[in-house]
Amino acid sequence: MKPPFQFSAAKNYFLGFATSGAILLSGLFYFDHDKNEENQTNPTEQIEFTNVEKTELQEFDPNDLDENGWKKLGFSDKQVATILKYKNIVGGEFTSKAQLKKCYSISEEKFDELEPYILLPDKAENSYESTNYKSFYNSNQGNYEKKELKIPGKFNPDTFSSADFVKMGFTEKQANSILKYKQYLGGSFISKEKFKDCFIISEENYRKMEPFLLLPEKTPENFTAKTNFRNPSSEKEKFSYQKFDPNITDLEGWRKLGFSEKQAQVIINYRDRNLKGSFKNLDDIARCFVISEEKFNEMKPFIVMNPQNFKINSSTSTSYSKTENAPEAKTDFSKMDLNQITFKQLIEFGFDEKSAGMLLNYRKKLGGFVTKQQIVETYDIDKELAQKLVSTARLDHSNVPKYTLVSAPEEWLKSHPYFKYSADKIIYYRISYPSDEKIWKFLKTKPEYEARMRLYLR
Template sequence: MRFNVPLSAAKNYFLGFATSGLFLITGLYFFNSNKTPEHSPLSFKESLEAENLSTKRANLKEFNPNDLTEQEWINLGFSERQVATILKYKSVVGGNFISKEQLKKCYSISPEKYNEIEPYILLPNGATKRNSYQNYSRNYNNNYSPRKTSYQYNVPQNKGLNIPGKFNPDNYSVKDFVNLGFTERQATSILKYKSYLGGSFISKEKFRECYMISEENYKKLAPYILLPESATENNVDKKSFPDSKQAISKQAIIYEPFDPNSTNLEGWKALGFSEKQAQVIINYRDRNLKGSFKSLEDIAKCFVISPEKFEQLKPYIILKPENFAGKSSESAPRSTSTQNQSSKNIIGAEAKTDFRRTDLNEITFQQLIEFGFDEKAAASYIGFRNKLGGFLNTKQIIETYNVDKNIAEQLIATAPLFVNNVQKYTFMDAPESWLKSHPYFKYYADKIIYYRITYSNENRFFRTMNIKPEAEQKMRLYLK
């Protein structure tokens, strides 16, 4: 049995079915496009980062980097190692950051991290004072006005000065400065600064430069300070500069006739020499000249007696033969031939020196003459060796001024050098007098004294002082 379906009806049936399917597919597509999965990996990651970023920004508040503890630096997003580096850098720059620019130079703070925290740092953008000892508090008060905030930061504040009357700050202890109105931390820093200057503020001018004393406080204190206005008003130059010589007024020296062979340490000091200079003169007389000056020329050759000073002393010098070393006043005068014969005997005896067993750190002036040095070279050898406290390598001998290198090399090839008795120190225990007189250290003595008062880490001394490699190599010879 056949069913004959008209073509028009089949066409209508097919079009209806197709239209219904199209509507169904369109509806399903629309429904699925508006329904997002609750947790897709990408959207979860993005939401987590957004949450961390908002939390980080919420935790950032205005802060003074000089007051942050180690934990507070960690809370800002730094690792423990980075924090340790930041705190060491803070100590190297003087114990306080004085500007944003200085903090930015710390290599543990990346440019990205600095840009993140920079708007919240309560420091001026750059240091505006040339004084290397200018502290943060003065820059902060003069150059920067922080925005008002509910965040409280721990900045030491002066309670107000309580000035009892005229006073000498050289005589003040930590307790005295605290009673004056400074905090204990400020008082300690003031005394460290005094110690750096050599134990005295010297003048109002130097007291004013102390980085813990603001300009406002200095103006209040100045009328009561018992110090000269400037260092030039002192009779003695500043102790803190090793190259400066003590100035002694010529009017204060009263010259009288004297015998340089019987003049002691106090006698030379009375003639206008410092204690150190007087000791050098005595050592030159007793060691290099075997106990006595024989002529005015011998005195003029002493390197601590300047030509001008020698001309001042010359009219008053009396060389008494009875005070010559090795000559007795009771002995009868000998003939010239006898004296010449005696001199030959002495030279003959000295000529027997075995230089193969003579320590280069013990060889005498006369032995150097015997070997072939002239007097000027021998004196330079002895003088430089004494200043160094002893040679530690033969190169130092060859580099000594006025020494003939060929003769020096012959001596080095013949005589041994023993260095066990040469004194060495660390930066922390080296005496100030040694630092200020040693040829390798004297130009850096003030910096070394200042750094060791402030810091305990000796490894950073060379880097912070910017010492040339050649100078550092020489200095390390005499360091433990």
């Protein structure tokens, strides 16, 4: 009886081992499958652009865009929420392109696409970005020079001015930002909860102030924050609309419809430049960035589209008439080098002053044109007139500065439109890898960006 018992025990041991192995393999397979499923259902924010309907780009001030305006630029709901939150963090208003670029929801490629259309200076005129921006993020971590708060006993922050917050221990910029946050809430901090939410006020400082705050503990359930920092009134301004033709409405007319001067100018520029002088239908108006969906629906019943006021490529025909009907023109443009053409000669050819200035400014930033297509693609110029110019004139790019990635001056890399977004990486990599071929491998730029950059490389 002994041998059968040993055989049975061995058999049971083997079956138990095999079963355990099968369970382990199944678990690993399930984990790997679950992980792949998770990766497939959690795409990065940058991929979200592919599912968002975008519209034709035009000049815009990011401070004038609401949620719908950012969506029209091609951002997802999640990205728009992040951008608007970032705007609140920096004080309720973007002051420069450099500051906007720091928003992590805007990829380098997306910013590169939008940058020519952004109506902001490249850098802030003062040190607001470098000091105030850091204070928002670093104040919560204690990475700046701390100032001890001097709390004047019980107080209601709703009654405090900027000077009062400065006396308490905040910097002037922080004090102004706190008041902007109050303005955002509608003119009152509402509750201790809302006061605590102010990005400027660190957790440590709030704990010190909390016992002295004369505010309700909780926020009312029906409270909704305002979305426009620059409109402190608690009630929306009402407008008595009348019938109007958007194709003959001037700057003052758009302002009377409730737009700011800057917004009105953007609408006129959009009509006169992007649409060649006139809105052809209601969709043209709705696509303008500074006209929110709500505002468009308010105006829609009063819009009159009179075909007699439509203009057909008026700017182009005007430009052509200047060149074709101007007997005083003396320049032989067939002999003119596009890298030497002057402002007066561009005006003589038919460009308006702004277009001529844009073209020459772009040429200066590039260090000279290398292809004629660069001229046609210059931002905000008459494409047909530009095409006529490049078909007539010649292009000599023999004197355009060109370098290797290893030898290119740092200043040149950081200022050149094609290299500036990769400049820091190039400078970093070439320290350890003094070879253009290896630097390209580390850069991993998109093929179209690399092709543009190679135009200016030896």
